[in-house]
Amino acid sequence: MFLKKSLLAVALGTALTAVALSGCNSTTANTTTAATTLHGIVSPLPATRGEDGRLYDSVAPANSVYIWPGERAPNDTSTAEEKITQRAAEGQLSDRMYTGTQKPQLAFYYPPQDKANGIGLILFPGGAYVRTVIDKEGEVLAPVFAQMGYTVAVLNYRLPQDHHVEGADAPLADAQRAIRVMRSMAGQLNLKEVGIMGFSAGGSLAGLAATCYTRHTYDKLDVIDDFSARPDFAAMIYPVASMQDGITHQESRMSLIGENPSAATVDAYSADKQVNDYTVPTFLVHAVDDPDVPVQNSLLMFNALKAHNIPTEMHLFGEGAHGFGLRNVQDKPAGIWPTLFYNWQQRLDATQAQK
Numbered sequence: 001m002f003l004k005k006s007l008l009a010v011a012l013g014t015a016l017t018a019v020a021l022s023g024c025n026s027t028t029a030n031t032t033t034a035a036t037t038l039h040g041i042v043s044p045l046p047a048t049r050g051e052d053g054r055l056y057d058s059v060a061p062a063n064s065v066y067i068w069p070g071e072r073a074p075n076d077t078s079t080a081e082e083k084i085t086q087r088a089a090e091g092q093l094s095d096r097m098y099t100g101t102q103k104p105q106l107a108f109y110y111p112p113q114d115k116a117n118g119i120g121l122i123l124f125p126g127g128a129y130v131r132t133v134i135d136k137e138g139e140v141l142a143p144v145f146a147q148m149g150y151t152v153a154v155l156n157y158r159l160p161q162d163h164h165v166e167g168a169d170a171p172l173a174d175a176q177r178a179i180r181v182m183r184s185m186a187g188q189l190n191l192k193e194v195g196i197m198g199f200s201a202g203g204s205l206a207g208l209a210a211t212c213y214t215r216h217t218y219d220k221l222d223v224i225d226d227f228s229a230r231p232d233f234a235a236m237i238y239p240v241a242s243m244q245d246g247i248t249h250q251e252s253r254m255s256l257i258g259e260n261p262s263a264a265t266v267d268a269y270s271a272d273k274q275v276n277d278y279t280v281p282t283f284l285v286h287a288v289d290d291p292d293v294p295v296q297n298s299l300l301m302f303n304a305l306k307a308h309n310i311p312t313e314m315h316l317f318g319e320g321a322h323g324f325g326l327r328n329v330q331d332k333p334a335g336i337w338p339t340l341f342y343n344w345q346q347r348l349d350a351t352q353a354q355k
Contacts, residue, residue, distance in 0.1 A: 057093050057094065057140070058093075058094045058096075058135045058139035058140055059109070059139055059140070059142070059143040060139070061107035061108055061109055061139070061142070061154065062108050062109060062110055063107075063108050064105045064106065064107045064108065065105060065106045065108070065153075065181065066103055066104070066105055067104050067105065067106060067155075067174065067177045067178050067181050068103075068104065068177065068221075069221060069222060071103040072102055072103055073104070073158070073164065073165070073166070073170075073173065073174070073177075073218070074218065074219070074221060075165050076102070076158075076164055076165050077163075077165065078102060078158075078162045078163050078164045078165075079163075080099075080100035080101075080102060080159075080162035080163070081099075081100045082098070082099075082100045082101060082102050082103070083098070083099050083100050084096055084097070084098055084134075085097050085099065093135070093327065094135045094139075095133070095135050095136060096133075096134050096135050097127060097131040097132065097133050097134070098127075098131060098132045098134055098156055099130070099131050099159070100159075100162060101132070101156055101157065101158050101159060101162075102158070102162075104155065104156055104157050104158055104174045104177075104178070105155075105156050106122070106153035106154070106155055106178055106181060106182070107138070107139070107142070107153060107154045107156070108151070108152070108153050109142040109143050109145075109146040109151075109152040109153070109154075110146060110151055110152075111146045111147065111148070111149045111150060111151060112147070115147070115148070115149040116149055116151070116190065117148075117149035117150060118190055118191055118192040118193065119149070119150050119151070119191065119192065119193045119194075119195060119232075119345070119349075120150070120151045120152075120153065120182045120186075120189065120191045120193065120194040120195070121145055121150040121151070121152045121153070121194075121195050121196070121197060122152075122153050122154075122155055122175075122178055122179065122182060122194065122195070122196045122197070122231075123137065123138055123141060123142060123145075123152065123153070123154045123155065123196075123197050123198070123199075123202075124155055124157065124175065124196065124197070124198035124199065124202030124203075124205045124206050124209075125137035125138045125154065125155075125156075125199055125202050126198070126199040126200025126201045126202040126203065126323065127200070127201055127202070128200070128201050128249065128251040128252045128255055129159055129160055129161070129171065129201045129204075129251075129252050129255035129256045130159060130161060130251065130255045131159070132156055132157065132159075132202070133323070134154065134156065136323070136325035136326075136327055136328075137199040137200075137202065137237075137323075137325050138154040138156075139154065140325060140326060140327060141325060141326060141338070142154050144326065144338055145338065148338070148342050151189050151191060153178070153182060155174065155175065155178045157170075157171045157174040157175065157178075157205065158170040158171060158173075158174055159171065159255070160255055160256050161255050166217055166218065168256050168257055168269065169215070169217040171205050171256075172205065172208050172209060172212065172215065172217050173217035173218045175196070175205055175206075175208070175209040175229075176209065176213065176215075176217055176218075176229035177218070177224075177225075177229075179194055179196065179209065179213075179227075179228075179229050179230075179231055180224050180225055180227040180228070180229055181224055182194045183227040183228065184223075184224045184227050193232040193233070193349075194231055194232055195231050195232050195233040195234065195235070195345070196209055196210065196231045196233075196234050196235070197234070197235035197236075197237065197341075198234075198235070198236055198237065198239065199237045199238065199239075199323070199325070200237075200238055200239065200240060200249070200252070200292075200293060200322070200323060201240050201249070201252045201255075201256075202239075203236040203237055203238060203239025203240060203241065204239055204240040204241065204252060204256070204269075204271060206234050206235065206236050206239065206271075207234070207236050207239055207241050207271025207272070207274075207282075207301065208269065208271055208274065209229070209231060209234070210231060210234035210236075210271070210279055210280045210282060211271055211274035211275055211276065211279050212274055213228070213229045213230040213231070214229075214230075230280065231280050232280060232281075233280055233281045233282070233283070233345060233348060234280050234281070234282045234283070235282070235283040235284075235285075235341055236271075236282060236283070236284050236285075236298070236301060237284075237285045237286075237337070238285065238286050238287065238290055238293055238297075238298075238320075238322055238323070238324070239271070239284070239286075239293070239297055239298060239301065240252045240253075240293050240297060241270065241271045241272050241297040241298060241300055241301040242270045242271075242272055242273075242296070242297050242300050242301075243256070243257060243261070243265075243266045243267075243269050243270045244266060244270060247294055247296050247297060247300070248270075248293075248297070249292055249293045252293075256269055257269050271301060272297075272300040272301045272303075272304040273304070275301070275304040275305055275307075275308055275310065276308060277308050277309070277310075279305065279308060279310050280310070281310060281311035281312065281348055282301070282305055282310060282311075282312050283312070283313050283314075283341055283344050283345070284298045284301060284302055284312065284313070284314040284315070285298075285314075285315050285317075285334075285337045285340075285341075286298040286314075286315075286316055286317070287316070287317050287318070287319060287320030287321055287322070287324065287334060288316055288317065288318050289318065289319055289320065289321055290320070290321060290322045291321060291322060292321075292322040292323070293322055295316060298314060298316070299314075302314045311348060311351075313340075313344045315337060315340055317329075317332070317333055317334035317337075318333070319332050319333070319334060320332060320334040326338065
């Protein structure tokens, strides 16, 4: 029922949608699947349940892989303490945060064999670059996209305030390495593409990974680094796309580039300022009523992409606030965003296949 209401709301204009397409470039979770047709494409919107049967609870990954040889990044001398904190009260859905990450990992979720689409999708959870919220933007969403056919991996990346050798580039170094690791596994996972999706500060990271994939963040370590760090597409969900005062999320900016960054540093870590003719196709989602990360972040990113003729699509929803993932918008039009992403990505594949 929620799905039908969401589609009706989209059709009536409760959700504001901007679209521009151009010529540039296993878990055994219990699921209930609703099918919908949108823009002529049928896609599933699975409602995942945890082991206790609760809707949109976390589902453990099938397996995890360290992205760096020896588990830690090379020459990393950070002394941060790795810690997992449960923020949810007893009886509530799990809401864990990771801090002090020292050994970045990809946690894998595999699609049913009859649905596998040959596309890898790496998720970057948010957390203002001081934590990663691994449940609502990771282990809740991963099985949803796996049921759609994607081979999904959640990246628990390092945080810039933990004094890693790469400084502000530590999260980007992890993202670049993670993309290369997944590309190196394409044979065994039957992948033809690798895309990325980030949320909030993870959306900032996705934006930087989509625009700055040639930025030198670490020296070559092994044959994995012979693979490209350029994703095939990116999705930025309520992203911190800009580091500009008055537009950015201040905690994310402070954590990433400090209290008084130079104008050049602000631009270097603002994804919208890094867009160029070689940026990857990008999908954007934001709530207009977001009190933490102003919707202007997505508007700036969309306009920059459009200025460079990059295939892009943006969906703005009147309600949702910030950090909604899927749990917090089950009964709102914004709850349809995973299906909108699926449809966009499938159309993108079809368009590029015709060239």
